[in-house]
Amino acid sequence: MDPPTRVRISPGLPSFLYVQVLECPQLLNDDVFAHVFPSSHGEKELRAPSLIISYMKRLTIGDVQRCVGCQLCMFACNRRYGNGGLSKSAIRVRSVGGFERGFVVIACRACADPPCMKVCPTDALSLRKGGGVVLHQSKCIGCRLCLDACPVRSVFWDDEANKPNICVHCGYCTGYCPYDILELKEAEAR
Amino acid sequence: MTSLSKILFIDLSKRNFRVENREDLFKKLLGGTGVATKLLLEHCPENADPLGPDNPIIFAVGPLTGLFPLASKTVSMFKSPLTGNLGESHAGGRSAIAIRSAGYGAIVITGSSETPVYLAVHGGDVHFRDASGIWGIVNSVTVGRVVRELEKGPGIRSVMRIGGAGENLVSYACVTSETYRHFGRLGLGAVFGSKKLKALVVSGDESIDVEDKRRYRQVYDEIFEKAVESPLMKKYHNIGTASNVMPLNELKAIPIMNLKMASSPDVEGISGERLVEGYLGRRVACAHCPVACVHIAALRESYEREPYFYKTSMISYDYEPVYSLGTMLGIFKIEGFLKLMDEVEAWGMDAMSTGVTLAWATEAYEKRLITNEDTLGLKLRWGDYQTYIKAVELIARARANEFYKALAKGVEHASSCYGGKDFALSFGSNEMPGYHTGPMCHAGYLTSSRHSHLDSAGYSLDQKTLNLEKLPEPKEAAKELFKEESWRQILTSLVVCLFARGIYEKDVVSITLEINGIRLNSEELEKLGSQILAMKHEFKLREGFDPKKLRIPGRILETETPHGKIDETYLKKTVNNFFQLFSQS
Numbered sequence: 001m002d003p004p005t006r007v008r009i010s011p012g013l014p015s016f017l018y019v020q021v022l023e024c025p026q027l028l029n030d031d032v033f034a035h036v037f038p039s040s041h042g043e044k045e046l047r048a049p050s051l052i053i054s055y056m057k058r059l060t061i062g063d064v065q066r067c068v069g070c071q072l073c074m075f076a077c078n079r080r081y082g083n084g085g086l087s088k089s090a091i092r093v094r095s096v097g098g099f100e101r102g103f104v105v106i107a108c109r110a111c112a113d114p115p116c117m118k119v120c121p122t123d124a125l126s127l128r129k130g131g132g133v134v135l136h137q138s139k140c141i142g143c144r145l146c147l148d149a150c151p152v153r154s155v156f157w158d159d160e161a162n163k164p165n166i167c168v169h170c171g172y173c174t175g176y177c178p179y180d181i182l183e184l185k186e187a188e189a190r
Numbered sequence: 191m192t193s194l195s196k197i198l199f200i201d202l203s204k205r206n207f208r209v210e211n212r213e214d215l216f217k218k219l220l221g222g223t224g225v226a227t228k229l230l231l232e233h234c235p236e237n238a239d240p241l242g243p244d245n246p247i248i249f250a251v252g253p254l255t256g257l258f259p260l261a262s263k264t265v266s267m268f269k270s271p272l273t274g275n276l277g278e279s280h281a282g283g284r285s286a287i288a289i290r291s292a293g294y295g296a297i298v299i300t301g302s303s304e305t306p307v308y309l310a311v312h313g314g315d316v317h318f319r320d321a322s323g324i325w326g327i328v329n330s331v332t333v334g335r336v337v338r339e340l341e342k343g344p345g346i347r348s349v350m351r352i353g354g355a356g357e358n359l360v361s362y363a364c365v366t367s368e369t370y371r372h373f374g375r376l377g378l379g380a381v382f383g384s385k386k387l388k389a390l391v392v393s394g395d396e397s398i399d400v401e402d403k404r405r406y407r408q409v410y411d412e413i414f415e416k417a418v419e420s421p422l423m424k425k426y427h428n429i430g431t432a433s434n435v436m437p438l439n440e441l442k443a444i445p446i447m448n449l450k451m452a453s454s455p456d457v458e459g460i461s462g463e464r465l466v467e468g469y470l471g472r473r474v475a476c477a478h479c480p481v482a483c484v485h486i487a488a489l490r491e492s493y494e495r496e497p498y499f500y501k502t503s504m505i506s507y508d509y510e511p512v513y514s515l516g517t518m519l520g521i522f523k524i525e526g527f528l529k530l531m532d533e534v535e536a537w538g539m540d541a542m543s544t545g546v547t548l549a550w551a552t553e554a555y556e557k558r559l560i561t562n563e564d565t566l567g568l569k570l571r572w573g574d575y576q577t578y579i580k581a582v583e584l585i586a587r588a589r590a591n592e593f594y595k596a597l598a599k600g601v602e603h604a605s606s607c608y609g610g611k612d613f614a615l616s617f618g619s620n621e622m623p624g625y626h627t628g629p630m631c632h633a634g635y636l637t638s639s640r641h642s643h644l645d646s647a648g649y650s651l652d653q654k655t656l657n658l659e660k661l662p663e664p665k666e667a668a669k670e671l672f673k674e675e676s677w678r679q680i681l682t683s684l685v686v687c688l689f690a691r692g693i694y695e696k697d698v699v700s701i702t703l704e705i706n707g708i709r710l711n712s713e714e715l716e717k718l719g720s721q722i723l724a725m726k727h728e729f730k731l732r733e734g735f736d737p738k739k740l741r742i743p744g745r746i747l748e749t750e751t752p753h754g755k756i757d758e759t760y761l762k763k764t765v766n767n768f769f770q771l772f773s774q775s
Contacts, residue, residue: 068482070475071287071345072259072414079410082403084257085192086291086346086395094345098335099369099474100486100504106345159313160191160397178418178480 056130057184058110058169059091066179067103069093073173073182077165080172087158090165091173105181108132108154108167116146116155116166125166135166192396194221194253194295197229200309200316202385203243203301207316209294216295217708221252222685223278224722225296226267230276231729233298240271240377241359241384243302250296251286252685253706256398257406259414260690262286262476265682270376271384272361272543272600273619275733276726278640279364279378282476282484283371285348285392286685292394299387308351308389310341313396321388328354328586330366330538333389343393351389352379353538358588359383360598362543362621366535370474370484370506374540375642376620406705413702414480416693423481426689427473430485431509432462435517441653441752443627446517447572448549448613449745452626459522460512469524471504479687484508489528505532513624514545519552520572530575530582537586543600544585546621548578550601554610564593564608602741612744617641618735626746628652628753629661629761634671636740636761637768639726644688646675656752664760668767676719683722727772737769 070093077089092106110131117125117133124139125146142162147155156165171184195213200206212225219225226248238244247268254261264285270277289297292313299309303318306325310317319340327333330353337349348367355363356379363379364372373379382388400406417423425433435457438444442453458464471488475481489503505528515534516527534544552570554560562569566584568577581597584590588598596604601621605614615622617632618641625631627649634648635641643649651670655661662670678688684702686694694702696712703710710718747756 068473068475069477070480070482071477072480074345075256075259075478078397079407081397082406083191083400084398084406086256086287087397089395092345095368097338098331100331100472102472159395176414176480178482 057171057186058130058132059107059167059171059174060183060185061105061107062181062183064105064181065102067093067105067181068179069095069099069103070178072176072178073105076173076176080170087160088165090154090156090167092154092156106152106154107182108169109152110169115149115151116164119145119149121145128169130169132169133166134168135164137163140164191399192256192290192293192394194251194290196294197296197298198294198311198316200297200299201301202299202303202307202318202387205303205318212295216253219722220680220683220703220708220718221255221295222250222263222265222683223267223679223726224683224718225252226250226265226278227722227725227729229296229298230267230269231725233300234269234729236732237734238269240269240274240277241380243300243385245269245381245384247299247378247381247385247387248296249285249289250685251290252295252683253708254684254686254702255286255290256478257400257705258410258478258686258702259417260479260481260693261684261686262479263682263685263687264289264373265685266365266373266378268378268381269733271359271380272377273641275618275735276639276730277376277378277381278726279373279375280682280685281350281365281367281371281373282479282687283348283368284346284477285350285367285371287477288346288348288392288394290394290398291346291396292392293396297390297392299385299390302384303386306386306388308337308391309387310391311393312342313394321386324388325357325386328357329536331369331536334366334369337389337391341391341393343391346395347391347393349389349391351538352382352387353536353586355537355539355586355588356380356383357388358586358598360539360586360588361600361603362540362547364538364540366538370486370535371476372540375542376640377540379538400705401707402705409701409705413693413698417480417690420693422689422692426483427481429462429466430473430483430507432465432485432507432512434509435461435512436463438625438627441627442750443625443649443652443752444513444517445615445622445624445626447520448518448553449615449622449626449749450553452749452751454517454522456522457517460516460524460527462509462512465507465512465524469528471502474506476687481689483689487524487528489525489532503528503532505535507531510624511541511545514542514621515578518545518549518624519575519578521575521578522573523575526573526575530578533579533582537582539582539586540621542623543621544582546615547585547597547601547604548581550605550610550614551581551597553613554605554608557610559609560593564591566590566594611741615743615745617743618740625649625652626749626751628655628751629756629764630655630667630671632742632746632756633667633761633764633768636742636765637668637671637737638675639723639730645678646671647678652751652753661753661760664763665767667764668771671764672720672723672768672771676716676723679719679722679726680715724772737765740765
């Protein structure tokens with residue numbers, strides 16, 4: 001394993017905008033970048049604030065009893081693209097079955113052996129270091145098999161692009177969870 | 191990508207729908223209140239029967255919906271069966287996000303169905319679903335449970351529905367969304383009922399295109415930071431709106447037992463602090479709001495005949511229900527209040543109107559204006575929540591006898607049948623909110639477009655002027671109220687939650703609008719606000735509103751406020767000055 005490398009992406013932006021790469025810096029090619037920071041594609045510039053990406057970390061959900069169902073995480077996820085609304089959100093908060101019973105946070109659990117990847121007929125999903133998958137947009141034919149294969153139903157569908165919304169474990173949503181339920185953590189052996 | 195300017199028109203009589211693009215409307219009037227008022231003027235024929243097929247139901251969201259936090263409200267407009275005039279009621283929950291994400295800035299429902307129906311709007315698809323099987327389910331929570339199972343979109347939808355009170359056309363029946371949020375005031379539930387419309391489900395997950403993406407994220411972060419750090423927001427999160435109970439009691443401004451009093455040591459028993467410490471079971475937020483002001487109490491009760499068997503009910507409360515179903519009825523014990531609240535929630539009635547109506551009935555019964563025959567043997571007594579629960583059902587069924595039918599039409603109507611106008615606490619036929627802070631709040635109830643405390647915030651003006659040697663001149667007071675109500679038209683056109691008014695100040699509003707491609711400076715915004723207010727006034731005048739006929743309930747002049755007893759002349763002068771401002775602006 002290479003020693004951790006820090007790659008500053010855009011010196012013109014505030015200093016907290018950097019990407020921390022713990023492993024496999026070669027993964028940071030344009031294709032992956034376009035996926036993590038879609039709106040920066042082609043501009044070579046990170047627009048999302050306060051982002052630390054680690055390919056060994058994954059999104060984790062803490063005490064879900066504290067969740068108030070505000071859905072700020074869903075909007076944050078979509079805002080990676082610089083837009084409002086929800087079409088590209090890869091996380092969802094819904095009630096257990098009525099607000100009286102609390103909430104469920106549905107997010108990618110970064111499987112070590114992801115079922116979504118195994119059913120992809122075009123290899124558009126590849127294994128991500130630390131679990132989960134990376135989507136290669138150009139290979140995806142929009143067949144929806146990944147959607148049904150996910151046991152926790154955390155693959156969402158972008159009707160506008162006819163592609164899946166796949167969590168990239170960038171942790172952008174965690175910065176907007178007012179009650180600290182979402183956290184980006186080192187992956188544990190499971 | 192969704193466009194705010196699309197309006198979905200649904201005709202229940204013809205069972206068809208169409209989409210119109212009204213960019214002109216949204217450019218000029220932003221959304222929410224502004225757009226809904228224009229649509230009401232366009233689609234509600236003069237003198238329409240509020241419970242007839244001609245009365246349109248309008249829902250509108252705004253340019254900030256889905257883009258910025260705390261822009262979580264939907265504005266509904268209709269002709270009110272309670273007041274016979276402008277009906278405007280706002281709700282949070284997920285309704286606003288769902289409407290915008292489904293691709294619409296507004297939904298207009300007209301006509302009336304012959305058989306019970308519910309509407310399912312999933313993005314561009316509109317379904318008229320048969321509701322004959324769920325018509326008659328009186329508990330609004332159960333209706334939600336049934337519809338939830340039938341429709342798609344958990345997490346990105348809103349289920350707006352009515353309970354038994356709406357079906358039975360109770361004039362102050364509400365529309366409930368997400369179990370605990372309501373289009374509470376002025377009787378939208380009865381309008382649903384009159385159209386045989388049991389529910390409206392809306393879902394969608396479209397995106398909203400932003401041109402300057404960097405600027406958008408930057409402004410978003412600034413607003414988000416302000417929201418999570420604001421002390422006001424912490425107050426509403428921690429104890430919730432019920433945190434106002436004790437301060438208002440100390441101020442001697444909380445209406446108790448039909449406003450015979452405005453302060454009592456007993457109020458402590460039902461304080462926001464007590465509720466949180468003893469009963470808080472969950473906090474809930476509207477979609478895209480970090481505050482989570484919605485407080486839900488967990489009430490654990492044992493079954494009488496089955497030892498060691500309990501049920502836990504989750505009951506939502508706020509300041510206004512604590513006032514109207516608590517202090518106003520002399521209920522100072524939390525369990526009694528919660529059980530009554532639960533009953534009102536189930537039937538789908540506005541908690542404020544229900545409480546004020548019951549308070550009047552209790553006093554009328556005390557004064558023997560009504561008899562045991564009228565009440566069908568119920569002995570209405572302050573604090574007796576079990577009897578009130580029975581009375582709520584009789585009102586909600588709206589057919590037991592003439593008395594309960596009258597109560598189902600609100601306190602203005604009931605007191606015109608049975609007397610006791612002096613202690614019938616309604617303003618412009620809308621039941622009173624929980625503030626007796628001085629002359630300004632009452633001037634606000636009388637003058638404001640919805641006769642609500644949230645329109646012009648007179649209660650706040652009362653508190654600000656408490657330390658002054660004398661009250662501002664009526665002319666000045668009227669100006670202040672008018673200015674505040676005008677500005678709030680902008681907030682409710684955007685549509686942001688009024689609790690966030692300290693965050694969405696004029697310059698912030700201009701910046702957020704700029705991201706939407708709308709350029710309006712503070713001055714232009716203020717002007718637009720008063721224009722929207724004037725449009726609402728225009729509708730009211732058209733439908734027969736006469737400022738001269740406004741009734742001042744005698745009780746508000748008898749019971750001391752923090753400003754002492756209200757001077758009727760001062761109040762009248764302020765009211766007159768307010769209406770004169772329409773011709774000047």
